[in-house]
Amino acid sequence: MKDLLWKNKLALAGFLIASLLVSAALLAPWLTPYDPAGQKLENRLDGPTWQHPFGNDELGRDILSRLLMGARVSMRVGGTVVLLSGVAGVLIGGLAGYVGGKLDTFVTVIVIDSLMAFPGILLAIALVAFLGPGLDRLIFALTIIGWVGYARLARGQVLKIKTLEFVEAARALGASGVRIFFLHVLPSIVQPVLVQASIGMATAVLAEASLSFLGLGITPPAPSWGAMLNDGRNHLFDAPHMVVFPSVALVLTVLSFNILADAFRDWLDPKSLKS
């Protein structure tokens, strides 16, 4: 892993940016120079200054403080969605692949194919629109669309691994199916799942921002990068900084996790480097 980062400068940059963002999210309450919800109408729509390096929004709130707290929201949603959908997807897809038969048909043909029939973001919009806005509902909707990717991946990997000799050897030694699945098969698919998780993090952050941009995600006054962009859209002429800084934050986040996913993939599959 250390070799990967030192040899691949892009991966190192991605790792550093992602680490910085995660640290900023964790330390946001101590790093924010002002109250993210504190309104100062005399500073309304002010551009960047020494006191407010990223300027102020239409209610005079400090954009830097809101971006830092927004990072916390993005990372919290992204992390929770990746964890929940990863665990659910790996268990459901992995079991379907391991058990096979009717369970596999049910999971792949009925559940996964039906969910894949919706474009992901549309399904999330539909769920949040009817369930109502809020952090827990947003996480639920994103988990519903997120677990399918992990399930497909886990199923494919388990189908391949369950025919390998070490699994047969464990069975010959009398290990139970449950023991083989949890102690031998699942640990073997951790690496591709990590790649998927890195992509999933970028996707979840983007989806959260998309829904908040549409007014369906995080409820105000809690800061969210998507909602900040939506606010900024109404002040493109008089306060373009309201759009520029949240856009840069979002792009850096997605870019860093995408770069990390690419680097992980290359590291795990050296053949892809040659192509």
Add this chain to the structure above:
Amino acid sequence: MLVFTIPHVNALSVVGYTPESMFAFVIRRMALTLPVAWIVVTLVFGLIHLVPGDPIAQMLGEGASVTEVARLRHELGLDRPVLEQYRAYLVGLYHGNLGVSFRDQQPVAASIRSRYPATIELAVAALCFSLLFAIPAGVISAIRKGRFADRALGLVSLLGVSLPNFALGPLLILLFSIGLGLLPVSGRNGLSHLILPAGTLGLGLAAMTMRMVRSSMLEEIHQDYIRTARAKGLREQTVLFKHALRNGLIPVITILGLQMGSLLAGAIITETIFSWPGLGRLTIQAINARDYPLAQGCILAISLTYIMVNLITDVMYSVVDPRIRL
């Protein structure tokens, strides 16, 4: 004199390339589509039952009287048993009746019909934009592999994949409408209004397609038939564009088909940014107004279009590459 008679063998039929097999494939693929469409219809029907509390009270707001709530519940058929509601929904759908919008009392199907062309126009324009960028960029990137052009285009594509359309749209407005004054900010009135929304919607697809074209071309240009074409003395442009690109584009078609469906979903955000009067904007307007029948209708229309586009892509793909049907 010995006469050898050679039996007539259709070489293409040997690999399964017959009109009958094509027909059978289309029928089989359509048969697979029907249950998926039915499940989607069922899920969309069930959406209104996900609303926490009473959906009618949510639609009418806090000040609604009991009589008003009861009247609307009866009008929407929500006072009947769920199975009966479901049967009525399916029968209505069969007759093209998706109910009546709660806000403007217009039939939902008519509202969708009036907005549908704008969304298709935007999605097709975005697709054209992405192809115009992705194919030449992908080819250049492949033939210049490892050089400056390849690295620069790689960076552009990484940025394109990572730049969401709700961030890109306002940035493009800032640059081209406010900064340079070249293009209009919003609305739908001719080609000039289409450029920014199509660019916003198409950039992500362009970046993804460019990566596909690059890797596909890299694979093709090392094939024997390319070496043969070069050995025959053909011009490099002919070898690349007439031979390698033709085969290299086959896997790209599948991605494009799948992404065409995603463009329809992505149009929801792009249409909101540019006030484009399409189905996506109508969906968000319906959701914000808690007009559940209209929101359900829009979601169903986009989902069914997505399924149809996937079906057409699969069929087209099987025409381009007959091995798919085997």
